[in-house]
Amino acid sequence: MIPRYSRPDMVALWSPEAKFRIWFEIEAHACDAQADLGVIPKANADAVWKARDVTFDVARIDEIEAVTKHDVIAFLTHLAEIVGADEARFVHQGMTSSDVLDTTFNIQLVRATDLLLSGLDRVLTALMTRAYEQKDTIRIGRSHGIHAEPTTMGLTFARFYAEMARNRQRLQGARAEIATGAISGAVGTYANIDPQVEAHVCSMMGLVPETVSTQVIPRDRHAMYFATLGVIASSIENIAIEIRHMQRTEVLEAEEFFSPGQKGSSAMPHKRNPVLTENLTGLARLVRMSVIPAMENVALWHERDISHSSVERAIGPDTTITLDFALHRLAGVIEKLVIYPENMLKNMNKFRGLVMSQRVLLALTQAGVSREDAYRLVQRNAMKVWEQGADFKTELLADPEVTKALSPAAIEEKFDLGYHTKHVDTIFARVFGS
Numbered sequence: 001m002i003p004r005y006s007r008p009d010m011v012a013l014w015s016p017e018a019k020f021r022i023w024f025e026i027e028a029h030a031c032d033a034q035a036d037l038g039v040i041p042k043a044n045a046d047a048v049w050k051a052r053d054v055t056f057d058v059a060r061i062d063e064i065e066a067v068t069k070h071d072v073i074a075f076l077t078h079l080a081e082i083v084g085a086d087e088a089r090f091v092h093q094g095m096t097s098s099d100v101l102d103t104t105f106n107i108q109l110v111r112a113t114d115l116l117l118s119g120l121d122r123v124l125t126a127l128m129t130r131a132y133e134q135k136d137t138i139r140i141g142r143s144h145g146i147h148a149e150p151t152t153m154g155l156t157f158a159r160f161y162a163e164m165a166r167n168r169q170r171l172q173g174a175r176a177e178i179a180t181g182a183i184s185g186a187v188g189t190y191a192n193i194d195p196q197v198e199a200h201v202c203s204m205m206g207l208v209p210e211t212v213s214t215q216v217i218p219r220d221r222h223a224m225y226f227a228t229l230g231v232i233a234s235s236i237e238n239i240a241i242e243i244r245h246m247q248r249t250e251v252l253e254a255e256e257f258f259s260p261g262q263k264g265s266s267a268m269p270h271k272r273n274p275v276l277t278e279n280l281t282g283l284a285r286l287v288r289m290s291v292i293p294a295m296e297n298v299a300l301w302h303e304r305d306i307s308h309s310s311v312e313r314a315i316g317p318d319t320t321i322t323l324d325f326a327l328h329r330l331a332g333v334i335e336k337l338v339i340y341p342e343n344m345l346k347n348m349n350k351f352r353g354l355v356m357s358q359r360v361l362l363a364l365t366q367a368g369v370s371r372e373d374a375y376r377l378v379q380r381n382a383m384k385v386w387e388q389g390a391d392f393k394t395e396l397l398a399d400p401e402v403t404k405a406l407s408p409a410a411i412e413e414k415f416d417l418g419y420h421t422k423h424v425d426t427i428f429a430r431v432f433g434s
Contacts, residue, residue, distance in 0.1 A: 005283060010324040013111050014317035020056040022104045023075055026201055027091050028052075030183060033200035034193075040090035047087035054082055072097040094193030096186050098304060102217040103181035105312060107205055109225060112320035113175040119327030120168050120232075124161060126334040128432060131157035135424060138417055139253060139344035140355060145245075149355050150348060150420040153254075153339060158431045160239050165431075167232045174228040177221050181205060182213035187303040215304035219297040222308075226294035226315065229323050233287035236326050240277035240284070243333065247274040253344045257336035276333050283326040290315035353392035354385045359414040360396060360406075367405040377402055 012018060028048045035045035056078065065074035072092075080088035092100075135154030140147050183198035184190050190198075198209050210217050246254040256276050258264075264271030293315060297308035348355060357378050364374035381399055384390040396402050396411050403411070 005325045006321050007324055007328060010112060010115050010321045011317075013108055013115070014321070016058045016061075017056065019104060019108070020058070020061065020075060022107050022205075023072075023100050024051055024056070024079065025205065026100055026103055026183075027076075027079070027095075029201045029204045030093075030095065030193075030197050031091060033197040034090065034093055036200075037194055037196060039194070040093060044087055044090045047083050048079075048091060050087075051079060051082045056082075070097075072100055094185050094197075095183060096215060098216045099183045099185065101309075102213075103183065103201070103205070103207065105316060106178050106180060106207060106217065108316065109178045109222075109320070110175060110206065112316075112324070113171060113178070115324055116229075116232075116320065116327065117168065117171060117175075119324055119331065120164060120171065122331040123327055123334065124164055124168065126331045127157050127161040127164060130334060130337065131155075131161055131428070131432075134339060135428065136421065137339065137341045137344065138348065138421065139341075140348040147348070147351060147355050149358065150417055152421055152424055153341075153344065155424060155427060156242065157334075158428060160235075160242075162431050163235050163238070167228075167235055170228045170231060174225045178225045179207050180210040180217060180221065181207035182210040182217050184210070184213045184215075187215050188213040214302075216300065216308075219294075219300065219308055222312070223294045223298050226290045226319060229319055230288040230291040233284040233323060233326065236330050237281050237284035239330060239334075240280040243277045243337065244274045244281075247272075247277075251343075251347060252340060253347065254337055254339050256333055257338055276329060280326055280330055280333075283322055283329075287319055287323050287326070290319040351385050351392070352390070353415055354382055356392065356415050357382050359419065360402075360411070363410060363414055364402070364405050369405050 028045075028051075031040060031045035031048050034040045035042040056075075060081075061071075061074045061078050064077050065071050068074050068077070076088075076092055079091060131154045133154070134157060135152060137153040138150055139153050139156070141149055141151035181198065181202040182188070183193060183201050184195070185193045195209070201207075202209050212218075243254060243256065245251060247256065255272065256274050258272045263269075264273045264275075293311045297311055300308060361371075361374050361378045364377060365371050369377070377399065378396075381390075381392060381395040381402070384395050385392050393411065393415055396406075397408055
């Protein structure tokens, strides 16, 4: 991923240096297990750990690979240069390249997931803070982009919190799904390596042994993992779209923080654009871009092929780096989001009481008017608001068919905003607990 949309901690997980360090640890732990089983001399296993504090020479490994055309062999050759050819002669005993590559990839994904969970936690904290802060701030709810009925800004934040909390559970599940390793040898039969080696390596690396691994770890796990990242990205876009709509000039119920010295347009000095949330919409597309290739990686030939390899070299780092950046960008937007309660009230009152139409409809039916007639009475007065700029309550009070069923006081009562917020605490208790 390009540096513009990257955070150093996540990028570091995918560096060649980090990858080769994991390769080394897998090989060294495997040697320990082989020695415990009496398959190789303990002295040779111990000798491998001489490279424990070595920084592997990436350029040297690349130089060897240019000749061998095989990345794992190039690394093993370099490792032998460090610990000694004779000492290293039992390294990779009974193993195949996929044992190292697949186990490493899953370790990287697990570690990346821990960073993603941290980013999600920051988003959740920001959403909960703003939800309680704006719990009783009235704003108009919209359906189809059109005024519907009153809600609160706090409920808007609360529903996004609940969505992201579900995403956290999904990501925890995806972490468990991907936290497997395989040290099972060619075609996964353990013919040349004892399953205890796999058990030891996985235990030391924070994984569990893959149930059945052919020569690769089954890619349905990875498909599920990247699909989960795609869902999280869609939720990020869901929040970003809401903020972008709220920042439109005609709405202006909230806006991204505009820092001192910030510029909105090279041509128009007045502009304050929702650039961060627009960026999040784009980043969400990049994350979702990995989902279909991950799904297509599930179908491999027989016990293995490498059609998945090139895909994963790209989507592993790019997708986790992008989502990590997006989560922290979203958290920052929410933490600093500027809220305009006065504009929310102004927008809600723009159509002069129209948003209370359902309350009047229900009151008429309760008063004995058929639903069809009640709908007709309310709608004909509502249309005067749309088409003539009339006041809804005034029109209702002047309509003899309406006042025949409802007293002026009963009509007046239907315009109480508090009616629409009476269950906010109940919803908050469901979302955040008591």
